[in-house]
Amino acid sequence: MDICPDVVQSNYLVQTSLDNSHNDAFLKRELRIVLLGITGAGKSSSGNAILGQKSFVSKVCSSSVTSKCLEKKTTRFGHDIVIIDTPGFCDTHRSEKEITKEIVRCIGLSSPGPHAFVMVLKVGRFTKEEQAKIAKVKEVFGQNMTNYLFVLFTRLEDLEADEQTLEEFLAQNDGELKELIDECGDRCTGINNNEKDAKVKERKVKKLIDMIVSNVEKNDGRYYTSAMMEAAEKIILKRQEELQRKKEEEVRQEREKVKREADEKLAQLEKEMQKKQETMMEQEREELRKRHEEELKRIEAERIKEEKRLTEKAAKAAEEARHQVREEITQGETILNAIGRSVVNIVSKGVSDAYGWITSWF
Ligand SMILES: Nc1nc2c(ncn2[C@@H]2O[C@H](COP(=O)(O)OP(=O)(O)O)[C@@H](O)[C@H]2O)c(=O)[nH]1
Ligand SMILES: [Mg+2]
Numbered sequence: 488m489d490i491c492p493d494v495v496q497s498n499y500l501v502q503t504s505l506d507n508s509h510n511d512a513f514l515k516r517e518l519r520i521v522l523l524g525i526t527g528a529g530k531s532s533s534g535n536a537i538l539g540q541k542s543f544v545s546k547v548c549s550s551s552v553t554s555k556c557l558e559k560k561t562t563r564f565g566h567d568i569v570i571i572d573t574p575g576f577c578d579t580h581r582s583e584k585e586i587t588k589e590i591v592r593c594i595g596l597s598s599p600g601p602h603a604f605v606m607v608l609k610v611g612r613f614t615k616e617e618q619a620k621i622a623k624v625k626e627v628f629g630q631n632m633t634n635y636l637f638v639l640f641t642r643l644e645d646l647e648a649d650e651q652t653l654e655e656f657l658a659q660n661d662g663e664l665k666e667l668i669d670e671c672g673d674r675c676t677g678i679n680n681n682e683k684d685a686k687v688k689e690r691k692v693k694k695l696i697d698m699i700v701s702n703v704e705k706n707d708g709r710y711y712t713s714a715m716m717e718a719a720e721k722i723i724l725k726r727q728e729e730l731q732r733k734k735e736e737e738v739r740q741e742r743e744k745v746k747r748e749a750d751e752k753l754a755q756l757e758k759e760m761q762k763k764q765e766t767m768m769e770q771e772r773e774e775l776r777k778r779h780e781e782e783l784k785r786i787e788a789e790r791i792k793e794e795k796r797l798t799e800k801a802a803k804a805a806e807e808a809r810h811q812v813r814e815e816i817t818q819g820e821t822i823l824n825a826i827g828r829s830v831v832n833i834v835s836k837g838v839s840d841a842y843g844w845i846t847s848w849f
Contacts, residue, residue: 517567518699519710521597523624524607526574529641532680533607534570535619537692539563543572544682556592558813559571564696571596590627591719595816599720600712603637603699604628606667610640610656610677613664618625621667628713635702635711638668638675653677674698694768718829725810726822730808738801745797747789756782 519536522530531543573593574581604624608617625632648654653676657668668675674827676695682688691706703710760779766773815822 513756517569518603518696518703519569519571519597520603520605520699521573521593521601522605522607523573523620525614525620528607528609528617529680530607531572531603533605533639533678534559535574536678536680536688537563537568537570537695539689539692543570554594555817556589556700557817558596564693564699566696568696569597571601588823588827591830592816592823594715594719594830595723595823595826596813598716598723600716601635602703602710604635604711605637605639606671607639607641607697609642610646610653611642612668613660613662618663628711628715631700632711633670634672634706636671636674637695637698637702638671640675640677643677643682643691644679644681647679650847665682672702674702715830718832719826722822722825722829723816726825727805727808727812730811731804735801735802735808738797738804738830741800742794742797743789745793749786752786753783756786 502755522534524530528544531545534543535545535695538559538561540561542561544559554574556571558569558571560569562568571593572814606621606624640653640656643653646653657665659677676693676698678688678691678693680688682691756779760775763775767775812822816826
């Protein structure tokens with residue numbers, strides 16, 4: 488059984504087959520990017536460079552600063568870019584249980600599947616630790632993740648100081664690094680995250696984004712997915728619907744309250760008017776009638792305004808529910824455990840030993 492089948496995203500295909508403004512449609516789409524690599528490789532700094540702002544914490548530090556997978560978003564280069572920064576999955580000081588939990592969190596945050604796994608490596612020696620990390624990541628996500636794999640070299644300035652280009656550096660490397668670059672179809676580029684010239688930095692980031700976009704287009708809009716991802720997505724959608732229903736119910740109750748209050752005000756006004764009219768002269772009556780009409784208009788305008796606000800609130804419910812689920816995945820335990828369990832169920836349905844350690848979490 489292939490546990491990591493590529494699933495063609497049918498909505499994308501429908502959109503592209505009906506519409507030959509394929510690129511415009513595509514350009515507006517979300518790009519989900521997962522950053523991988525050992526601690527200190529420059530994942531968080533690269534994430535910030537891609538986002539064009541300092542969103543992730545990055546420090547010269549021997550232990551991992553990012554202890555939890557985090558998701559940050561921006562709109563840049565015509566895309567809604569979502570970056571998932573991961574803690575060092577292979578950091579030696581972390582327990583297997585902690586690492587597994589983070590992988591499950593990463594699966595949740597990048598759901599329904601990332602468009603790119605970006606392996607961040609420092610230029611220089613390709614260490615055994617980095618090689619082990621890549622092997623582990625492939626074990627977890629399956630060999631087909633290499634179709635979505637990119638390598639981003641950081642500290643490009645070290646090469647520039649030696650008057651060397653990235654191509655020259657790569658040409659000198661055979662063995663494991665060459666194998667990795669071949670395996671990910673030469674999809675690699677470099678960056679100096681400390682570059683002071685914002686334009687130069689932006690150009691480097693754009694090169695990576697263009698590379699990802701062209702790979703997604705080459706794959707007919709597909710992103711990486713797997714049985715694990717689908718299992719996680721089901722749980723996420725269920726929770727999202729639950730939250731959305733709750734929000735819609737809140738709006739419904741609020742709407743009823745607004746209507747009830749407006750009706751009560753109108754009834755009260757009507758009553759007062761009738762009482763006063765009985766004791767009034769003709770001219771006074773006319774004045775009162777005018778005042779009454781104005782008051783009616785004011786109450787109606789207030790009600791319409793409230794109605795508009797509630798309609799907007801209801802329309803936003805789906806978006807808010809999605810956002811809340813992401814928050815819960817980052818912060819909470821309940822949904823994370825549910826995702827973990829569903830991933831385990833999928834994984835334990837006769838899949839290889841490589842996934843054994845995911846099940847060992849439970
Ligand atoms: N000189 C240089 N330093 C970098 C570069 N990228 C990251 N760093 C530094 O390397 C350290 C670790 O980076 P960080 O992004 O936190 O790595 P992470 O653990 O993989 O998230 C920080 O001090 C960064 O400023 C780069 O391209 N050039
Ligand atoms: Mg980091």
